Amino acid sequence: MPKKAKELSAVEVQRLTAQGFHFVGGVAGLALQVLPTGGRSWVLRTKVGSKRRDMGLGGYPDVPLAEARASARAARAKIKEGIDPIEQGRALRSLLKASQAAALTFEQCATEYIKAKKAEWKNDKHALQWVSTLTTYAYPHIGALLVRDVALPNVLAVLKPMWETKTETASRLRGRIESVLDWATAHGYREGLNPARWRGHLDKILPKPSKVATVEHREALDVSEVGAFMVKLRDMDGVGAKALAFAILTAARSGEVRGATWDEFDLSAKVWVIPAARMKAGKEHRVPLSDDAIRIIDAQQPVAGSPFVFTAPRGGQLSDMTLSAVTRRMKARCVPHGFRSTFRDWVSERTSYPGDMAEMALAHAISDKVEAAYRRGDMIDKRRQMMSDWAKFCAMVETKGDVIPMTRKNTAA
Numbered sequence: 001m002p003k004k005a006k007e008l009s010a011v012e013v014q015r016l017t018a019q020g021f022h023f024v025g026g027v028a029g030l031a032l033q034v035l036p037t038g039g040r041s042w043v044l045r046t047k048v049g050s051k052r053r054d055m056g057l058g059g060y061p062d063v064p065l066a067e068a069r070a071s072a073r074a075a076r077a078k079i080k081e082g083i084d085p086i087e088q089g090r091a092l093r094s095l096l097k098a099s100q101a102a103a104l105t106f107e108q109c110a111t112e113y114i115k116a117k118k119a120e121w122k123n124d125k126h127a128l129q130w131v132s133t134l135t136t137y138a139y140p141h142i143g144a145l146l147v148r149d150v151a152l153p154n155v156l157a158v159l160k161p162m163w164e165t166k167t168e169t170a171s172r173l174r175g176r177i178e179s180v181l182d183w184a185t186a187h188g189y190r191e192g193l194n195p196a197r198w199r200g201h202l203d204k205i206l207p208k209p210s211k212v213a214t215v216e217h218r219e220a221l222d223v224s225e226v227g228a229f230m231v232k233l234r235d236m237d238g239v240g241a242k243a244l245a246f247a248i249l250t251a252a253r254s255g256e257v258r259g260a261t262w263d264e265f266d267l268s269a270k271v272w273v274i275p276a277a278r279m280k281a282g283k284e285h286r287v288p289l290s291d292d293a294i295r296i297i298d299a300q301q302p303v304a305g306s307p308f309v310f311t312a313p314r315g316g317q318l319s320d321m322t323l324s325a326v327t328r329r330m331k332a333r334c335v336p337h338g339f340r341s342t343f344r345d346w347v348s349e350r351t352s353y354p355g356d357m358a359e360m361a362l363a364h365a366i367s368d369k370v371e372a373a374y375r376r377g378d379m380i381d382k383r384r385q386m387m388s389d390w391a392k393f394c395a396m397v398e399t400k401g402d403v404i405p406m407t408r409k410n411t412a413a
Contacts, residue, residue, distance in 0.1 A: 010065045016040070024065065027072035032060060042068040044075055048084050055086050104189050106150055106180065107143035110134050113183045125320075133173050134180075137162065142177075148190040150181060155195045156205070164212045171209045174198065220338030223346050227397040232330055240322040242296055243310040244336055247323065249293040249391050251343040251361050253280065254336050258318040261307040267294055271380070274363075281365045288384035290391035346393060353386050361386065 007025030008016075013032060016022045021031040021043070029045040042057035057063060057071045075085040104112075110130075118127050134143075141158045142150050155177060162170045178196035185191065196202070221229055226248075233245050247257040256274055265272050272287040279285050289297070303311040312318045323336040334342075340362055347358040361383050 013065050026069045030069060030072040044072045048079055053086055104147050105143065106145050106147045107139050109147045109184045109189060110180045113180050130176060133169065134176060137173055138177060147184040152195040163206055167209045167212050219334045220341035221334040223342055223349060224398045226342060226394050229332060230394045231397060239310050240318060240326045243318060244323045244326050246293055246296045247336060248339045249290055249394060250287050251340055252287065254323050258310060260309045262302060262309055265297060270294060279363060281363060285363045286378055286380050288380055288387050290388045292391040343390060346390065357383060357386060
């Protein structure tokens with residue numbers, strides 16, 4: 001039978017300075033290990049199953065004698081129950097590390113989501129809009145919360161104050177919160193249903209956006225006023241005025257025109273090819289160019305170091321406010337985007353061109369999935385004549401009262 005170690009007092013333990021193991025008694029196998037460096041620590045030397053194990057119980061004197069004996073007794077009790085306290089400790093530490101790694105805040109998850117999705121977004125402006133709306137409205141309420149703890153009351157605290165006053169922004173924000181929470185769930189940072197989902201959840205709590213939102217239509221010029229507007233526009237100096245005139249003649253969006261680069265144009269074929277990455281619908285769009293539109297492109301001088309046709313005075317792309325500034329200087333009752341509506345009205349009211357051809361010219365997505373599946377071409381040859389007629393119409397100034405009746409007088413009498 002092995003000799004039982006003498007039970008040392010706290011004072012006697014304090015005097016132990018010789019290198020090696022010093023068994024202190026009180027609990028079988030409990031020893032104070034003195035290292036070559038002079039450091040001292042507690043070790044419980046015991047047998048777990050068929051293996052001899054040395055279990056660390058902390059450093060001395062941070063862990064005093066009484067505490068070391070209590071820890072040693074607890075460890076031996078677990079061993080009797082068939083539990084390996086060393087492996088249990090490792091498992092608990094691993095679980096703690098995993099829990100800490102998964103303890104991301106909503107703001108941290110949103111940042112990672114934006115970073116992950118940024119490559120598939122069309123431009124940096126979209127990412128900035130995400131950051132701006134989340135920073136302004138979401139982060140003050142849920143930014144610092146662990147993403148796993150974000151629940152319905154937290155989401156409502158963000159959305160309710162703005163749902164009826166800033167409905168469009170609130171609706172977009174809800175979708176962004178939902179996307180971030182879905183991303184967090186997919187990565188294992190949270191569990192359960194998404195509290196920001198709309199269908200079957202928030203639609204039962206919040207009113208439909210269409211019922212409470214004040215729709216602000218973008219002002220469009222009346223068809224009869226286009227010619228007079230274009231006369232004034234041609235007299236204006238500056239690249240912004242030229243870009244606006246080109247946008248009107250092509251019925252293109254402001255961003256498509258401002259981002260137009262020289263390599264997108266084939267002037268011999270009279271076509272402008274906008275790549276899918278720059279289109280709202282994510283699909284390449286071919287624009288047949290009228291003679292007037294080509295003249296505007298021909299008049300633009302390439303700027304060294306800039307790929308853009310319409311280059312800002314200080315270089316680079318025109319800002320999104322440049323074209324709007326032109327209409328304000330002209331004191332026009334319209335915005336640049338409104339000319340797309342004016343073009344659509346012209347097709348409907350003044351021509352016999354089919355509506356789907358106008359929609360194709362505007363690069364609108366086809367809502368009917370069946371029609372979209374069967375539509376292969378882009379009617380560019382037919383659209384070429386339509387855009388030529390639109391340019392001619394834009395060059396005419398209409399005056400009120402000049403509508404001529406189409407009836408003939410009977411001169412036979």
